[in-house]
Amino acid sequence: MPQRSRAKAWVLLFLLLVVAVVGSVSYLAWRQTAPGVQSLTTPPRFLGQKTPFTVVLEARRGNVAKAEVRVVQSGKSTPVAMKDGPLGRLEIPVVVDSAALGLREGSATVEVWARDDFWRPLRREDRAIAGYPVTIDLTPPKIELLAATHYLSPGGSGLVAFRVTGAMRTDVSAGPLTFPSFAFGPADRGARVALIALPWDFEPATPLAIRASDEAGNTAARGIPAEIRPRKFPRDTIEIKDAFLQAKVAELLPQRPTTAPLVDGFLTINRDLRRQAEETKRRVGATTADKPLWQGSFVQARNTKVFANFAETRTYVYGGREIDRQVHYGYDLASTRQSPVPAANEGVVVFAEPLTIYGNTVIVDHGLGLQTLYAHLSSTAVKVGDAVKKGQEIARTGSTGLAIGDHLHYEVLVNGVSVTPLEWWDTKWIRDHIGRPLKEAGLPEISGAEARDEEAAARPAPRPARRRR
Numbered sequence: 522m523p524q525r526s527r528a529k530a531w532v533l534l535f536l537l538l539v540v541a542v543v544g545s546v547s548y549l550a551w552r553q554t555a556p557g558v559q560s561l562t563t564p565p566r567f568l569g570q571k572t573p574f575t576v577v578l579e580a581r582r583g584n585v586a587k588a589e590v591r592v593v594q595s596g597k598s599t600p601v602a603m604k605d606g607p608l609g610r611l612e613i614p615v616v617v618d619s620a621a622l623g624l625r626e627g628s629a630t631v632e633v634w635a636r637d638d639f640w641r642p643l644r645r646e647d648r649a650i651a652g653y654p655v656t657i658d659l660t661p662p663k664i665e666l667l668a669a670t671h672y673l674s675p676g677g678s679g680l681v682a683f684r685v686t687g688a689m690r691t692d693v694s695a696g697p698l699t700f701p702s703f704a705f706g707p708a709d710r711g712a713r714v715a716l717i718a719l720p721w722d723f724e725p726a727t728p729l730a731i732r733a734s735d736e737a738g739n740t741a742a743r744g745i746p747a748e749i750r751p752r753k754f755p756r757d758t759i760e761i762k763d764a765f766l767q768a769k770v771a772e773l774l775p776q777r778p779t780t781a782p783l784v785d786g787f788l789t790i791n792r793d794l795r796r797q798a799e800e801t802k803r804r805v806g807a808t809t810a811d812k813p814l815w816q817g818s819f820v821q822a823r824n825t826k827v828f829a830n831f832a833e834t835r836t837y838v839y840g841g842r843e844i845d846r847q848v849h850y851g852y853d854l855a856s857t858r859q860s861p862v863p864a865a866n867e868g869v870v871v872f873a874e875p876l877t878i879y880g881n882t883v884i885v886d887h888g889l890g891l892q893t894l895y896a897h898l899s900s901t902a903v904k905v906g907d908a909v910k911k912g913q914e915i916a917r918t919g920s921t922g923l924a925i926g927d928h929l930h931y932e933v934l935v936n937g938v939s940v941t942p943l944e945w946w947d948t949k950w951i952r953d954h955i956g957r958p959l960k961e962a963g964l965p966e967i968s969g970a971e972a973r974d975e976e977a978a979a980r981p982a983p984r985p986a987r988r989r990r
């Protein structure tokens with residue numbers, strides 16, 4: 522081999538060697554510096570007496586081999602959860618039981634320790650891959666009951682006044698129903714009030730409570746002492762005629778095939794459309810002013826005759842056979858056709874459109890969750906957002922929706938739950954059951970609803986009989 526070719530071969534070999542060494546070193550360096558496990562979660566900022574959360578980890582190379590969650594406070598590190606892989610994505614459910622772990626109120630850190638199974642030339646020391654500052658808060662909110670309506674009845678309303686400290690969320694519950702509360706009176710007193718409603722079929726043993734929770738998930742509850750006075754509700758039978766079905770099934774179910782039996786259409790309307798309307802009432806109930814807009818008693822259209830009561834259980838009969846049973850949630854008031862419908866009190870229109878069985882409907886919000894509903898209207902004179910005065914004409918009566926004949930279907934709602942309008946038509950009831958707890962709580966009273974002397978206030982609520990002439 523000539524001398525020059527030999528030299529060339531050596532150079533080539535040397536270069537290959539350099540490439541091999543550089544390649545291996547960079548490969549090993551890449552292996553060594555490949556990013557490890559990353560945490561995809563942020564734990565809650567506050568840890569309470571028992572706080573659950575989930576830590577989600579993901580390996581950027583290989584799998585998560587092992588992970589541990591620790592709480593570190595004053596230099597003491599306590600494991601609270603661990604899980605082994607190998608998994609590309611690892612979810613670790615964590616429950617921090619602060620008392621059992623001996624954690625004190627104040628600051629701490631939630632640390633996530635993890636390693637992957639990706640091969641590296643030098644094994645990494647186990648270390649925290651993420652640390653989150655948290656605050657340990659073990660003190661539940663404090664609830665102080667200031668005053669509440671003494672006598673409540675199924676299908677009736679009441680008021681609760683209270684003070685809560687250290688809470689993020691507060692509400693008042695009647696069994697499964699919840700009612701929002703609102704800051705009320707001077708800010709430095711920190712008082713809140715809630716209007717509550719007992720549904721017509723309320724069981725007297727159902728708990729009534731104020732509930733509060735803070736950001737750390739600590740909860741507190743306080744029962745509301747109230748005497749539940751029973752109420753009886755009427756029953757009625759309604760005979761469904763073919764002429765009525767012909768008119769109403771076409772009106773309320775326009776897409777329905779004309780060959781299907783009308784009575785089936787009626788049942789769809791009476792059950793499904795009725796339930797849809799109930800859901801809408803609940804939803805609209807959340808749109809409410811954070812202060813009372815109303816003053817004094819609620820007014821009723823003049824010269825009207827009551828021909829159906831609140832919470833009347835109606836049995837529907839067709840062709841001599843019972844086909845359905847439903848509860849009627851309002852008062853039916855009739856006078857002449859297309860007579861003016863006054864707003865029962867001052868408020869703001871929050872709903873003005875057709876509402877299934879209710880036909881053309883207007884809902885007026887009076888604040889703190891209190892609303893009035895006007896249904897079967899032939900025409901409406903207001904739109905959503907309009908402020909209305911007590912007695913202002915907002916609509917004309919009619920027979921739209923599931924109505925037999927021209928009349929006004931009138932309801933009072935508390936956070937979407939129908940209550941008897943009787944109480945709100947009665948100035949004395951309002952003074953004794955809404956004004957009095959406000960007075961006892963030392964809060965500003967509502968104009969036209971001021972509590973009178975004790976003796977008058979001690980008398981029970983009016984009986985839900987038919988109205989006196």
Ligand SMILES: [Zn+2]
Pocket residue numbers: 829849851852853929930931
């Ligand atoms: Zn009605």
